[in-house]
Amino acid sequence: MKDIFHAVAVTDRVYWVGAVDWTTRNFHGYFTSRGTTYNAFLVMSEKVTLIDTVKAPFRDEMFARIASIVDPGKIDYVVSNHSEPDHTGCLKDVIDAARPEKVFASKNGAAALERLFGLGDQVSVVADGGSVSLGDANLTFIETRMCHWPDSMVSYLHEDELLFSQDAFGMHLATYQLFDDECDEATLDFEAAKYYANILLPLSSFVIKTLDKAGSLGVNFRIIAPDHGPIWRRDPQKIIDAYARWSAQVRTDKAIVVYDTMWKSTELMARSVGEGLTAGGAKAKLMPLEGSHRSDVAMEILDAGALIVGSPTLNKQLFPTLADCLCYLKGLQPKGLLGAAFGSHGWSGEATALIEASLGEMGVEIVSAPAKSRHAPDTEELQQCYALGQAVAAKLKNR
Numbered sequence: 001m002k003d004i005f006h007a008v009a010v011t012d013r014v015y016w017v018g019a020v021d022w023t024t025r026n027f028h029g030y031f032t033s034r035g036t037t038y039n040a041f042l043v044m045s046e047k048v049t050l051i052d053t054v055k056a057p058f059r060d061e062m063f064a065r066i067a068s069i070v071d072p073g074k075i076d077y078v079v080s081n082h083s084e085p086d087h088t089g090c091l092k093d094v095i096d097a098a099r100p101e102k103v104f105a106s107k108n109g110a111a112a113l114e115r116l117f118g119l120g121d122q123v124s125v126v127a128d129g130g131s132v133s134l135g136d137a138n139l140t141f142i143e144t145r146m147c148h149w150p151d152s153m154v155s156y157l158h159e160d161e162l163l164f165s166q167d168a169f170g171m172h173l174a175t176y177q178l179f180d181d182e183c184d185e186a187t188l189d190f191e192a193a194k195y196y197a198n199i200l201l202p203l204s205s206f207v208i209k210t211l212d213k214a215g216s217l218g219v220n221f222r223i224i225a226p227d228h229g230p231i232w233r234r235d236p237q238k239i240i241d242a243y244a245r246w247s248a249q250v251r252t253d254k255a256i257v258v259y260d261t262m263w264k265s266t267e268l269m270a271r272s273v274g275e276g277l278t279a280g281g282a283k284a285k286l287m288p289l290e291g292s293h294r295s296d297v298a299m300e301i302l303d304a305g306a307l308i309v310g311s312p313t314l315n316k317q318l319f320p321t322l323a324d325c326l327c328y329l330k331g332l333q334p335k336g337l338l339g340a341a342f343g344s345h346g347w348s349g350e351a352t353a354l355i356e357a358s359l360g361e362m363g364v365e366i367v368s369a370p371a372k373s374r375h376a377p378d379t380e381e382l383q384q385c386y387a388l389g390q391a392v393a394a395k396l397k398n399r
Ligand code: FEO
Pocket: 082, 084, 086, 087, 148, 149, 167, 227, 228
């Protein structure tokens, strides 16, 4: 590993010593189509300080990058901003190798590290707003509960105006281009939004509180260094503004039509709904689950105004892909959506009622009676689907 993996300078005193995971495609049901990075940072102050670690399989890569700058045994302090194992998988190895003077975490972080790794008695709990001197630099810790876990906190390095933001402001993107100004901007915009939709959307009220708290600190964020994806140094305010927008769940005139089909009947209905939406002035996007992952649907829901769902009835149930997708979306707790249901059936046709029940649990306002068809939609039933799309579009326009 030595002489292969190197640290990357972020500032004169801060180095990236993380790992690039080109293979992972699943983060708790979220399809991470571009892999990810686990970012760890070394602050080369008088007190050599490691901020976060990496997922366990990447231990050797992280240690090699640290060793390219300093003997890992010389690490004085370790900060654990977030206890989820993608950032603490190597914490015990670091403690064993470095015997650091202090390991800092929030109170909830210490409790989680005890439950996960039996490390609680080795952690020094830091207060919300508390600071520690690194000798020639100073770190302040700010709790960011539920962004992403109850333990989460961020660390601010005053001298470099650098925020170590753990999961917040991150994205799942494997890349050797570690800074935003080295990456394709459209890719960053997409992956940051997808990450927010799939991880932070249900925690939006906490994101709003955290942004308010950050604003009240009266400090500059020249650099934001998250634990996943590129480091924001060109325009850190851009991702802060995006979080403010996403957490407010501002809705647009976009309508998502999510469906699956057995014999193309529900698909034909979906296409009629899409035509009706478009004729009514909405921006329709059809998402057949045969080719769309649940996490892609979640990404589209981030700014959609309506969620229209179509399913065949299979053995008196929803089609399994729809049940999966609706369960996942319900957990993300989107607010302020309009919706409707449609679907074909051979016998009893329970699917549309099940969809409406599920949308109701999500707080979706049902705009139209469901459109149903037996076996294959005839012209009149397709016109009902078209009218359903028009009704949703009209409601989107007038709210
Ligand atoms: Fe990247 Fe919540 O862990």
